[in-house]
Amino acid sequence: MPDVPAIDPAKRAEAAAALQEDHTIDEWARRFALLSDPNRLRLLFCLHRAPGIAVSDLAAAVGMSDTSVSHALRLLRSSGWVSSQRSGRAILYSLADDTIHDILHRLGATHSDESG
Amino acid sequence: MPDVPAIDPAKRAEAAAALQEDHTIDEWARRFALLSDPNRLRLLFCLHRAPGIAVSDLAAAVGMSDTSVSHALRLLRSSGWVSSQRSGRAILYSLADDTIHDILHRLGATHSDESG
DNA sequence: ACCATAGCTGAACAATTGTTCAGTCGTGAA
DNA sequence: TTCACGACTGAACAATTGTTCAGCTATGGT
Numbered sequence: 293m294p295d296v297p298a299i300d301p302a303k304r305a306e307a308a309a310a311l312q313e314d315h316t317i318d319e320w321a322r323r324f325a326l327l328s329d330p331n332r333l334r335l336l337f338c339l340h341r342a343p344g345i346a347v348s349d350l351a352a353a354v355g356m357s358d359t360s361v362s363h364a365l366r367l368l369r370s371s372g373w374v375s376s377q378r379s380g381r382a383i384l385y386s387l388a389d390d391t392i393h394d395i396l397h398r399l400g401a402t403h404s405d406e407s408g
Numbered sequence: 409m410p411d412v413p414a415i416d417p418a419k420r421a422e423a424a425a426a427l428q429e430d431h432t433i434d435e436w437a438r439r440f441a442l443l444s445d446p447n448r449l450r451l452l453f454c455l456h457r458a459p460g461i462a463v464s465d466l467a468a469a470v471g472m473s474d475t476s477v478s479h480a481l482r483l484l485r486s487s488g489w490v491s492s493q494r495s496g497r498a499i500l501y502s503l504a505d506d507t508i509h510d511i512l513h514r515l516g517a518t519h520s521d522e523s524g
Numbered sequence: 525a526c527c528a529t530a531g532c533t534g535a536a537c538a539a540t541t542g543t544t545c546a547g548t549c550g551t552g553a554a
Numbered sequence: 555t556t557c558a559c560g561a562c563t564g565a566a567c568a569a570t571t572g573t574t575c576a577g578c579t580a581t582g583g584t
Binding site for chain 4: 474475477479
């Protein structure tokens, strides 16, 4: 593929070198994709701050239909981001991924005052 | 909308409180959307490590067509993430957003050894 | 057994998106 | 001016995705 002469061979080499961690990049792209939907991101924030919350309470908090929340949670569950646990008729969800927990924490701290 | 009785009123309130920073959440969702495409993320990594790189070199480095790179760069430019500058017939791109610079730096450090 | 509640599921649908194709603009060299 | 090259643009297309709708499962109460 590098048949075409490079405009700046050094830059091209540097750029290529930046992609050694290719698999990691794909992994992060998948993560970002899951974070890219506003409603889903809202759900994650809720799970971050109110772990062990029921689907219907989640739906009420973010203003989504319970069906939509259910679909979103299925996605998050299949990615291992959340865990579920029955409590009577309700099913309580919590954040189960440390990386995401950390990201949400940083994001939440962005607009607040913190000295670190 | 909160006509339906909450399963756990306290949790529901906590969840709702987590969404005070609503606009910030939308903003981040938009950011994450731009980071969610593997190829675009690769491009950003290249721009991060090899600023002032030409489109064709960028395309060669990530294995994309120059057209596709052009489209991606237009998106990033319209979001203010990259800046461009002519040099002869080539157009050199660089990362122009500090937040993204920081994110890419953290991501790049994830798999490497670092003591901080 | 019966019903109401809480949540799940699959199909259908509209909307968004990344890529390719074909053509265009601008720059540099002959 | 003419040509080649690097990059941009718009339309078309396929693929993905978030939501809604209708119906289902499972639990708890009567």
